[in-house]
Amino acid sequence: MSGAALADPYPVATFSGLDKTTARVTKFDASIGKAVRFGALEVTVRACDKKPPEERPQTAAYVEIRQIDEEKEQVEPTPIFKGWMFAESPGLNALEHPVYDVWLNTCKTSAAPASSGNR
Template sequence: MAAKRNSFAARLVALSLTACASIPAFAVQSTLEQGAEAQGNIHHSTVVLRALDKITARITEIELPVGEEGHFGTLALNVRYCRTRPPIEPPETFAYIEIDDIKRGGTRERVFEGWMVASSPALNALEHPVYDIWVMSCKTDSPEAQGDSR
């Protein structure tokens, strides 16, 4: 049991350090995919985000496929990576997200790039005057939906 706790703590520290480091997304993704596979983490194809518009108090759940761009208000959301732990370990979801604020004229300003952890949304949060975004969970498309292309 102590070995599992040490392994959990080591992974949490590694994830926290990676979240704070300014490493390009593609390098982080490939390195963590290799490490996640070895640790038994489960890769998912869709992330579930919760978004809050602070002006209107509107809360929206967004299901966004990994690698595709979604929008909430003036924000452009792009999830590069979404994983959860296997069922035999304590539940945890983490996602690598890039968020751009689209200004007038179509120019983009990167307002967030990094890891968000579902159990600790304040660990690495989006700091925006109008919007809040946080990770809720990851999902995998059902095999029936993927194979139903007749």
């Protein structure tokens, strides 16, 4: 293997998040290595991959989720979730949180446009 780093074929993960207090589901994108806020959570994707169309569907992302202390506006250092999420089996490795559910939808090549018009 050469020393050159290969670019990630799917540098963006798309998630759905449920706020259980409002019953609102929000879709959001997270680029690999960049923290994204959902409610009082910080979601960071470390890897995202999916099988080619000719193979059995499997989309997976390695994710770290940290709680945000909203009073102090600081992120807790220890993740409340750290592991693989699978789009085809959202209940297999899901975030267990009293207020939020977060699950993986897909991995893709780029983030959605910032102005989608739907909010």
